[in-house]
């Protein structure tokens with residue numbers, strides 16, 4: 605049975621509507637203000653407790669099993685996670701439009717491949733985003749020179765509408781939401797749109813991939829990114845043609861007369 609407290613703690617952690625973890629703080633002030641704040645704070649607290657209760661029930665109904673060893677409790681247990689060689693250093697990568705690229709590990713081991721494939725093909729498990737983004741977060745924590753992304757905004761590589769409808773979620777956006785909570789920066793999912801269906805890139809050469817992806821993305825709400833520093837999020841980076849094309853359209857001055865984004869850095873779980 606979940607207990608709902610009758611009094612609220614002065615500060616508590618919650619998640620706002622953008623999925624960003626924030627501290628709700630009761631302020632010092634007049635009694636009326638305190639009362640108004642207390643009731644809204646209590647409401648938010650109840651919401652956060654309700655979410656916890658819902659997750660608890662879902663865990664009971666649909667227990668999670670490690671994709672690698674089958675142990676109950678998580679899609680990737682700590683023992684199997686520890687077999688993944690998460691990079692402890694960062695090497696600067698400079699591309700045409702991408703200023704740098706961060707990735708947790710190479711896309712070589714079958715475990716990471718299976719996890720990422722599982723994310724993309726049926727049955728779709730949205731929650732895997734938490735396990736996959738934890739690999740990126742662990743990579744950040746292992747670095748001696750930790751990157752500071754406080755003035756960056758996260759933008760996920762979008763899916764075309766049909767694919768989004770079929771899958772029910774965009775895996776890059778789900779990873780982005782987890783990174784947004786960890787880095788305490790916002791995520792914009794209404795800027796980059798995929799406007800053209802593209803055939804799978806797998807069997808194409810580098811040149812063909814570039815041609816294939818050209819004109820596939822458009823920028824909406826361009827005023828939101830003018831002169832901004834952007835972290836582009838995806839699950840895997842292979843030849844980089846998708847990410848480069850997205851970075852190109854984000855940096856380009858727009859028809860509305862806005863300058864494009866100032867700087868773009870890619871973040872992915874694995875690099876092929």
Ligand SMILES: [Zn+2]
Pocket residue numbers: 670671672673674675680681682683684685
């Ligand atoms: Zn395991």
